[in-house]
Amino acid sequence: MGYAVLNIKKASGNDAATSAHIERTIDPKNADKTRTHLNKELIHFPDDVNNRTEAIQYRIEHAGIARKINTKQIRALRFMLTGSSEDMKRIEASGKLDEWCRDSLDWVRETFGKDNLVSAVLHLDEKTPHIHATVVPIVTGERRKAKATKPEEGKKKYRKKNPNAVRLCADDVMARDKLEGYQDSYAERMQKYGLQRGVRGSEARNITTQQCGAVAGGNHRGVQRQGISLHNSITGNCLLKTSI
Numbered sequence: 588m589g590y591a592v593l594n595i596k597k598a599s600g601n602d603a604a605t606s607a608h609i610e611r612t613i614d615p616k617n618a619d620k621t622r623t624h625l626n627k628e629l630i631h632f633p634d635d636v637n638n639r640t641e642a643i644q645y646r647i648e649h650a651g652i653a654r655k656i657n658t659k660q661i662r663a664l665r666f667m668l669t670g671s672s673e674d675m676k677r678i679e680a681s682g683k684l685d686e687w688c689r690d691s692l693d694w695v696r697e698t699f700g701k702d703n704l705v706s707a708v709l710h711l712d713e714k715t716p717h718i719h720a721t722v723v724p725i726v727t728g729e730r731r732k733a734k735a736t737k738p739e740e741g742k743k744k745y746r747k748k749n750p751n752a753v754r755l756c757a758d759d760v761m762a763r764d765k766l767e768g769y770q771d772s773y774a775e776r777m778q779k780y781g782l783q784r785g786v787r788g789s790e791a792r793n794i795t796t797q798q799c800g801a802v803a804g805g806n807h808r809g810v811q812r813q814g815i816s817l818h819n820s821i822t823g824n825c826l827l828k829t830s831i
């Protein structure tokens with residue numbers, strides 16, 4: 588039985604390089620051009636929104652965030668949803684890929700908020716069928732810190748903030764204690780496709796230089812610096828962002 592693969596990364600800036608990969612405004616070397624027409628947008632953008640960059644911006648502007656957003660804040664999380672290569676090909680061959688896409692995106696909506704999922708594209712022109720999904724990390728409620736600490740005696744008490752405030756906060760969404768839960772619940776949803784959860788803890792670990800050498804040209808560090816995401820050892824594949 589193969590594995591479900593869920594990879595979530597904080598994007599920096601407007602994530603232009605990823606948008607170029609997803610929208611094929613650049614042609615990745617590994618993509619099979621005769622299959623690029625099979626790639627599919629899985630989400631309809633709002634009127635007047637034409638691409639992923641605009642979709643991220645649109646969500647941020649329409650969520651009702653009161654605080655000013657500073658330039659350092661993470662504006663998007665990039666998701667890669669897939670599975671072991673053989674299994675994904677089996678799912679495709681059996682005509683279940685559309686259903687797999689629906690279940691995968693339903694899970695993203697339920698877990699991260701329907702309106703926060705702003706883009707999702709199925710790629711069928713690379714080695715393994717996979718979805719690139721984009722989530723704007725908007726949450727409602729108090730900051731995590733505020734819940735954890737009680738005000739010390741004698742210290743000035745601050746006015747309680749609006750508990751229903753809408754905030755852009757990738758750190759809340761990507762908190763360490765939540766990441767394992769995401770892997771658990773996604774894998775559970777994927778069971779019906781014969782995909783199981785990877786080894787606990789392995790999702791956070793990068794593959795070793797040796798494992799990666801074949802695909803990354805041996806320059807593991809260089810790859811990291813370029814911001815190309817390295818993938819988990821779950822599938823045993825060296826899944827680079829540009830080669831999946």
Ligand SMILES: [Mn+2]
Binds near residue numbers: 609710713719828831
């Ligand atoms: Mn891709």
